[in-house]
Amino acid sequence: MNFIALKMLMGDRAKYIGIIIGLTFASLLITQQASVFVGLMTRTFGAISDLGQAEIWVMDPKVQFVDDVKPMKDTKLLNVRGIEGVQWAVPIFKGLLKARLENGNFQTCIVFGLDDATLMGGPPTMVEGRLEDLRRAEAVIVDVNGARGKLARPPTEPGGERRPLEIGDTLELNDHRAVVVGLCNVSRTFQSQPTIYTTYSRATQFAPRERRLLSFILVKAKPGEDPEQVRERIQKETGLLALTSAEFKWTTVKYFMKYTGIPINFGIAVLLGFLVGTAIAGQTFYNFTLDNIKQFGALKAMGASNMTLLRMILLQALTAGGIGYGLGVGLASLFGRAVRGSELAFRMMPQILLISAGAVLFICMLSALFSIRKVMKLEPAIVFKS
Amino acid sequence: MHTEQTMAVSCRGVTKVYTSGGTKTHALRGVDLDVYPSELLMLVGPSGCGKTTLISVIAGILDQDEGEALVFGRNFKQMSQRQKTAWRGVHVGFVFQAFNLLPALTARENIAVPLLILGEPKRRALERAQAVLEKVDLGGRGDSLPSQLSGGQQQRVAIGRALVHGPRLIVCDEPTSSLDHETGKTVIELLKRTAVGPDRALVIVTHDPRIFGYADRIARMDDGRITRIETQALPQ
Numbered sequence A: 001m002n003f004i005a006l007k008m009l010m011g012d013r014a015k016y017i018g019i020i021i022g023l024t025f026a027s028l029l030i031t032q033q034a035s036v037f038v039g040l041m042t043r044t045f046g047a048i049s050d051l052g053q054a055e056i057w058v059m060d061p062k063v064q065f066v067d068d069v070k071p072m073k074d075t076k077l078l079n080v081r082g083i084e085g086v087q088w089a090v091p092i093f094k095g096l097l098k099a100r101l102e103n104g105n106f107q108t109c110i111v112f113g114l115d116d117a118t119l120m121g122g123p124p125t126m127v128e129g130r131l132e133d134l135r136r137a138e139a140v141i142v143d144v145n146g147a148r149g150k151l152a153r154p155p156t157e158p159g160g161e162r163r164p165l166e167i168g169d170t171l172e173l174n175d176h177r178a179v180v181v182g183l184c185n186v187s188r189t190f191q192s193q194p195t196i197y198t199t200y201s202r203a204t205q206f207a208p209r210e211r212r213l214l215s216f217i218l219v220k221a222k223p224g225e226d227p228e229q230v231r232e233r234i235q236k237e238t239g240l241l242a243l244t245s246a247e248f249k250w251t252t253v254k255y256f257m258k259y260t261g262i263p264i265n266f267g268i269a270v271l272l273g274f275l276v277g278t279a280i281a282g283q284t285f286y287n288f289t290l291d292n293i294k295q296f297g298a299l300k301a302m303g304a305s306n307m308t309l310l311r312m313i314l315l316q317a318l319t320a321g322g323i324g325y326g327l328g329v330g331l332a333s334l335f336g337r338a339v340r341g342s343e344l345a346f347r348m349m350p351q352i353l354l355i356s357a358g359a360v361l362f363i364c365m366l367s368a369l370f371s372i373r374k375v376m377k378l379e380p381a382i383v384f385k386s
Numbered sequence B: 001m002h003t004e005q006t007m008a009v010s011c012r013g014v015t016k017v018y019t020s021g022g023t024k025t026h027a028l029r030g031v032d033l034d035v036y037p038s039e040l041l042m043l044v045g046p047s048g049c050g051k052t053t054l055i056s057v058i059a060g061i062l063d064q065d066e067g068e069a070l071v072f073g074r075n076f077k078q079m080s081q082r083q084k085t086a087w088r089g090v091h092v093g094f095v096f097q098a099f100n101l102l103p104a105l106t107a108r109e110n111i112a113v114p115l116l117i118l119g120e121p122k123r124r125a126l127e128r129a130q131a132v133l134e135k136v137d138l139g140g141r142g143d144s145l146p147s148q149l150s151g152g153q154q155q156r157v158a159i160g161r162a163l164v165h166g167p168r169l170i171v172c173d174e175p176t177s178s179l180d181h182e183t184g185k186t187v188i189e190l191l192k193r194t195a196v197g198p199d200r201a202l203v204i205v206t207h208d209p210r211i212f213g214y215a216d217r218i219a220r221m222d223d224g225r226i227t228r229i230e231t232q233a234l235p236q
């Protein structure tokens, strides 16, 4: 009976295509929008991902997300280092500083100051130069995108190309001379400014004179220690906020979810995809069943049980669902491939595939349900009605 | 002589009232009718007299209100819907005025449908369907879709479908009225030749006096009752 069900489904070209389009549309929109959403949310904590060696982030209790820096007193670092179970604790400066470009323009940059001794918390990958070069006088490392974009030097001749910032070039950070000793990659974040790495002590020289400059303390628990317990201990003994990097990522994501319209906008798009998909596919599928009601009646008269018909309808719905889902997800990943490396955020997590599979399954089941109800209640005597 | 037990169909006092939108239609007002095994019985009468309703009851696709309907000794009233459905699958073949073939299936596949419903493996079912195709003189058209066949050919496919699983009762509602006279005759001749057999009864509802001659008996109906049974076939 299975092949009969499938032939029935595909026999009606127009309806079949309508059902598939509806389901494709739903799964495409759900997958694509959710992936862009997750991509954007991943960006919010790009800085946390980049500082991967840290297990625990210690910060002022008022900090709400990673870009919300509330500097602490330098002495806090010693407090944290003294706590049991801490293998190492390093300071990190994170701030926005103005860089003066050769053409006299100013460009705000995100500056990270890394612990002078260990250089812990550096960029995830170097493109040119070495992290250790930061120990040289006036040294800074610049992110490649910034070097090629906002920090690029003016063209040498009028109308020429802007030249990317290179190793050996200098720039001025808050009136302090800085020499580029390396180029690195960083994760894209919500901040569009270039990222610059230097040492903690140099960063505090660059920064305007303030009493407090310690942005975060990065902590690693001793081997064998439960980071969660170390985290609690730090919090209790210092009165600071201590979060594991996963927790800090979540805190950051939640902040963006709560205080920006991003999730709502994407939620609406996803819901719309779901509703439109349901409307098109569900409607068309139900109409398809109605169109074939006489055929179902004939099968019933000829001895097909309700169970058999139910299985046929389910098979039809699931087949259409599988094809629509495959096409939708395929198109979404083509989209993801096309925008890879561009400004657009796109992260297709396995969970998203599961969610859109669930949504498509739900749409199919809902459409099938109405059709099944109709066919179950069908009187086989209709076969003799002309 | 036929006894009650060996009767193919035995109706006693069968009534059926349709209620739709508050109006009641007495479609059957106490039908008594016997159909013998191996006979071809035609059911004739004016439009609306209850012919379709009666064969629906006999075929087990419609429940009567009162009275008894026994088919090969089985009383539908004592069967659940599921049992009835399964029973139909094994014992009843249908031929409809509008053919009711599945348009997406080929002629061969359409004929195989009753076998597939009974759970026969697809390959075997299609083989048996091919044999039946030869019997209904469509041996070469097995791969055609219904839309590629003429009305008469489609009805022959439908007859093949009604026969393929060897049912003991075949019910046909106006099998020739969608066809021109010549084609109608071919179809009824085919039915008579292939469907009638020992221990198999055929009940054909028809308006078409030109095919009356093929009947063993003709039951005349009017206003929900059998008014007369003619044992002698009428001259054409």
Ligand SMILES: Nc1ncnc2c1ncn2[C@@H]1O[C@H](COP(=O)(O)OP(=O)(O)OP(=O)(O)O)[C@@H](O)[C@H]1O
Pocket: B018, B019, B020, B025, B026, B027, B046, B047, B048, B049, B050, B051, B052, B053, B054
């Ligand atoms: N489902 C239904 N609901 C309400 N009334 C019905 C229904 N089916 C049939 N009837 C009525 O019952 C009566 C008998 O109908 P039936 O279809 O059995 O007649 P028929 O002899 O087959 O007529 P025809 O020769 O036109 O096919 C008619 O008056 C018809 O209008």
Ligand SMILES: [Mg+2]
Pocket: B051, B052, B053, B173
């Ligand atoms: Mg009728």
